[in-house]
Amino acid sequence: xxxxxxxxxxxxxxxxxxxxxxxxxxxxxxxxxxDGSIYTIWGYDGPEVHICNIWKYDVPYTIIDSGYSQxxxxxxxxxxxxxxxxxxxxxxxxxxxxxxxxxxxxxxLGGFVPDPTNNPYQPVPDEVVSLYVDGEGSLVTRGAxxxxxxxxxxxxxxxxxSTNLTGTVTFTNNSDIITGSGTLFTQELNRDRYxxxxxxxxxxxxxxxRAPSDIYAQLDGVYTGTxxxxxxxxxxxxxxxxxxxxxxxxxxxxxxxLASGTNSSGGYIIYRNGDYLxxxxxxxxxxxxxxxxxxxxxxxxxxxxNPNMYCDIIYNGTDSTVILFRSAWDGDEQSSTISLPAGxxxxxxxxxxxxxxxxxxxxxxxxxxxxxxxxxxxxxYIEMYLCAGIYNSGATxxxxxxxxxxxxxxxxxxxxxxNFITPLNVITKEDQHSIFGKLTxxxxxxxxxxxxxxxPAGKVCYIIGYNIESSGTLNGNPIKIGRNTVTSxxxxxxxxxxxxxxxxxxxxxxxxGDVDFGGNxxxxxxxxxxxxxxxxxxxxxSSVWRAAADFVLR
Numbered sequence: 162x163x164x165x166x167x168x169x170x171x172x173x174x175x176x177x178x179x180x181x182x183x184x185x186x187x188x189x190x191x192x193x194x195x196d197g198s199i200y201t202i203w204g205y206d207g208p209e210v211h212i213c214n215i216w217k218y219d220v221p222y223t224i225i226d227s228g229y230s231q232x233x234x235x236x237x238x239x240x241x242x243x244x245x246x247x248x249x250x251x252x253x254x255x256x257x258x259x260x261x262x263x264x265x266x267x268x269x270l271g272g273f274v275p276d277p278t279n280n281p282y283q284p285v286p287d288e289v290v291s292l293y294v295d296g297e298g299s300l301v302t303r304g305a306x307x308x309x310x311x312x313x314x315x316x317x318x319x320x321x322x323s324t325n326l327t328g329t330v331t332f333t334n335n336s337d338i339i340t341g342s343g344t345l346f347t348q349e350l351n352r353d354r355y356x357x358x359x360x361x362x363x364x365x366x367x368x369x370x371r372a373p374s375d376i377y378a379q380l381d382g383v384y385t386g387t388x389x390x391x392x393x394x395x396x397x398x399x400x401x402x403x404x405x406x407x408x409x410x411x412x413x414x415x416x417x418x419l420a421s422g423t424n425s426s427g428g429y430i431i432y433r434n435g436d437y438l439x440x441x442x443x444x445x446x447x448x449x450x451x452x453x454x455x456x457x458x459x460x461x462x463x464x465x466x467n468p469n470m471y472c473d474i475i476y477n478g479t480d481s482t483v484i485l486f487r488s489a490w491d492g493d494e495q496s497s498t499i500s501l502p503a504g505x506x507x508x509x510x511x512x513x514x515x516x517x518x519x520x521x522x523x524x525x526x527x528x529x530x531x532x533x534x535x536x537x538x539x540x541x542y543i544e545m546y547l548c549a550g551i552y553n554s555g556a557t558x559x560x561x562x563x564x565x566x567x568x569x570x571x572x573x574x575x576x577x578x579x580n581f582i583t584p585l586n587v588i589t590k591e592d593q594h595s596i597f598g599k600l601t602x603x604x605x606x607x608x609x610x611x612x613x614x615x616x617p618a619g620k621v622c623y624i625i626g627y628n629i630e631s632s633g634t635l636n637g638n639p640i641k642i643g644r645n646t647v648t649s650x651x652x653x654x655x656x657x658x659x660x661x662x663x664x665x666x667x668x669x670x671x672x673x674g675d676v677d678f679g680g681n682x683x684x685x686x687x688x689x690x691x692x693x694x695x696x697x698x699x700x701x702x703s704s705v706w707r708a709a710a711d712f713v714l715r
Contacts (some may be wrong), residue, residue, distance in 0.1 A: 164194045164201055165632070166547075167672050168209045176229065177237035180213035185338060187211065188373035191247040200241060202249070205711075215241055244376060266523070270575045313353055313433075313569045315397055317417045320411070322431070323396035325359070329481040330393035332358050337380040337391075346372040349395060352381075355433075356395050361386035362635050368434060401465060403428035403552045419550045419562040421455060428552025432465050436571050438541045441516040444549070445565040448507045451481040454555030457562050459543040460515055470539040472515055472522040480598030481506040488522040488534040495537040502529050508567060592620075592714040598694065600706045607650050607694040608641060620714040623682030627711070629667060629694060633704035636695040637667035640711075644686040647695055667696075682713055 166172055175183060177214035180202065184191060189211070199214040216224075220234045282466060314570045328343030341357070350356065355366040356378075365386035374379040401412065408422035408429035419429045440461065448457060460473025469492045475485040484507065486497045505527065516523040519541035522534045539545065547569050598612025611629070616622040641647045643661040662685050667673060673702055686692050694708040 164203075165670060165672070166203070166210050166212075166631070169208070169626075170205070171208055173209055173211045175211065175213050177213055177215060177241065183211050184373070185377050185379065188379075191245075191249055195245070200238070202241065202245075213503070226667050237602045248374060268487045275345060294528045308443075312571050315413050315568070316415055316565070316566045319412060319536060321412050321415065322398045322400070323394045326395055329390055330358070331389060331390040332384050332386060332393075334386065334388045334547075335383045337383050339378050339380065339384070341378075342686065346375050346378045348375075348549075350378055352433065353397055355396050355397070355399060356380075357391040357401060358386055358389055358394055359394050363400055363402075366396070367702070381685045398433050401430040401432065401550070402464075403430060403550070415565065417564050419549065419551050419564070421553055421557070421560045421562075423553075423559050425454075425553055425556045428648055430548060430550030430551060430552070431547035432463055432546045432550075435461055435545045435547045435569070435708055437544050438539065439516075440545075441511065441517045441570045442515065442547055443514040443568040443570075445510055445512050446474060446549075447563050449561040449563070450558075451476065451479055451507060452557055452560065453479060454557045455553050455560055457551040457560070458639045459513065459549040460699050461517055461539070461549075463539070463543055463545050463550045464547055465546055465550070468607075470543045470545060472517045473540060474524065476507055476514070481508050484534045485521075485534075486524045486534075488517075488538050490537050490539060493537045494537055495532070495534045497524075497532040499524070499526075499531045501526060502531065503527075510563075515699060521534075558657070570680065593625075593711070594714070595709060596692075597709045598707070600696065601703065602698060603701055603703045605698055605701060607697045611694045611696055611706045612710065613694075614692045616690045616692065617714065618688040621684060621689050622686040622690070622692060622712050622714055624662070624685045624710060624712045625682045627677060627694070628672065628709050630672035630707045631667050631670055631704065632700065632707070634669045634700075635702055635704045636699040637668050637700045637706065639697060640667045641693070641695045642685075642696075644690045646690050685712070 171357065173183075183202065187204070187206045189206045191202060191204035193200055193202045195217075198217055200217060201212065202215065203210050203212045213237050216234050217238065220229065220231050225231065287486045296538070326341075327345045328350050330342050330344060331337075331340045331342075331589065347452045348423075350369050350372040352371070353368055354369050356369060357367060365384075367384050367386075368381040370381040404424055404426035406422065406424035407427050408420045408424075410420065410429050411418050417431070419431065421428050442460070444459060446459065455477065457476040461471060462468035462473060463470040468489070470490060472488040473486075475487060477485070482501050482505070484499050484501065486499055488495050490556050502512075512527050512629050514525045516525075517539065520538065523530060524532045524536050547567075549562070549564060549567075551560060596614045597611055598610070599608055600611045601608055606705070614622075624642075627642060629637075631637055638661075641661055642663040643659075645660055647661050662683070692710070692712075694710065698706075698707050
């Protein structure tokens with residue numbers, strides 16, 4: 162192969178079938194090199210690099226003698242070229258939102274590291290990981306003050322809470338892997354969502370754990386539905402029809418309506434997996450009426466029908482100006498009967514907010530704090546559902562529970578002085594990026610640009626790491642990292658903040674880098690500056706130079 166892997170990485174070699182399984186498990190962003198006769202495909206996962214070779218034409222006899230046939234190689238080549246080639250190298254050289262080539266912002270929320278909606282690599286609970294490279298090639302560290310772990314907002318656009326996915330999806334009973342043909346998993350799936358085969362019932366929804374490619378995704382648990390292929394549905398909300406003659410739901414005009422129906426044991430509930438505390442939920446909701454033998458609710462529960470740990474609001478009885486706020490630890494309940502302020506009633510579209518912390522629960526209505534519980538609150542490490550519903554306890558008329566929007570904030574809070582009474586919300590919004598560049602040249606001109614990036618106006622650029630690689634027989638003499646004009650080096654010592662950040666010689670076929678800046682990023686430029694990595698090759702032979710840099714904008 163024509164690429165060279167730095168000796169600091171442990172190399173793992175696989176056949177194509179095994180390499181694909183590693184890709185599913187590790188979820189790395191893969192790259193490939195085509196030297197005219199061999200595809201070399203690889204992906205980095207921490208200190209390891211996982212490699213596979215596929216021959217474009219004839220497989221060497223020594224390889225065939227080891228048990229790998231020409232026929233199998235040709236099938237592997239077709240599979241790679243058809244299903245994987247177009248995605249190779251993409252994340253390292255794609256266009257940023259700003260239109261600058263080579264910038265790789267994180268998916269989804271961009272500034273959140275790791276990306277809470279679809280971070281491809283999540284360490285398992287017993288795995289000790291302090292630093293790793295995420296799916297976008299960015300260096301990631303997780304510290305004690307973790308922030309947003311997967312918040313959600315839903316305004317209920319469209320005509321249903323579930324939609325069909327593009328393409329054909331294959332499910333296997335008791336497996337946590339799904340595959341697709343003509344699918345767009347990276348665009349249509351993330352950790353907010355659930356999925357099932359369309360022909361399976363509502364009890365078969367499975368939560369997405371990660372979607373590392375358009376044709377592979379992993380579930381958070383095994384699929385309990387049928388084995389089969391076809392159209393798949395996806396949703397953010399699970400539905401639960403209550404009773405043998407349940408109510409119903411409908412979506413329209415940017416609202417979801419839960420209808421109780423008229424059966425004495427009917428009703429309807431929507432819910433989704435939450436997390437452990439602290440959490441908060443904000444929703445805008447109204448009821449069409451308040452009558453006896455009927456209960457509506459919204460909030461956090463460890464069980465949607467018979468909870469022991471909960472913090473929720475109950476709407477029942479005939480008085481539309483009164484609500485019940487409850488919180489409980491293992492059934493030990495604290496409750497507050499609340500008269501709504503300022504002439505409000507539940508038939509109006511009101512904004513409610515429940516804040517559940519490890520040592521208190523609070524409720525606000527239209528921005529007014531109306532209740533706070535300190536005595537009995539849910540256990541801080543019990544995972545709870547976010548749910549809303551309406552159900553009957555006797556024969557009655559239909560009531561509609563109409564929800565305009567829901568915002569669920571799953572933000573961890575920094576503990577201060579051994580309690581959470583005055584929590585400090587800490588949200589990591591470092592605008593972290595990676596840039597990549599490649600130069601092929603036969604010239605000895607000085608300071609040829611391998612990569613460049615223009616710092617946006619109003620931003621300061623801090624470099625947190627770089628890597629430079631030489632392919633060929635020529636030295637880089639010198640390599641320079643700097644900004645704007647890097648042709649003239651400082652003539653005298655002691656110059657502070659000059660244009661050149663680093664200058665050194667890189668031997669032929671070698672690579673070098675520095676990732677020691679993560680804890681102390683180094684300022685390299687301000688808005689309008691052009692950040693550059695350049696090379697002056699030592700001869701006229703053709704040479705290839707690659708460079709990558711990680712940085713944050715502040």
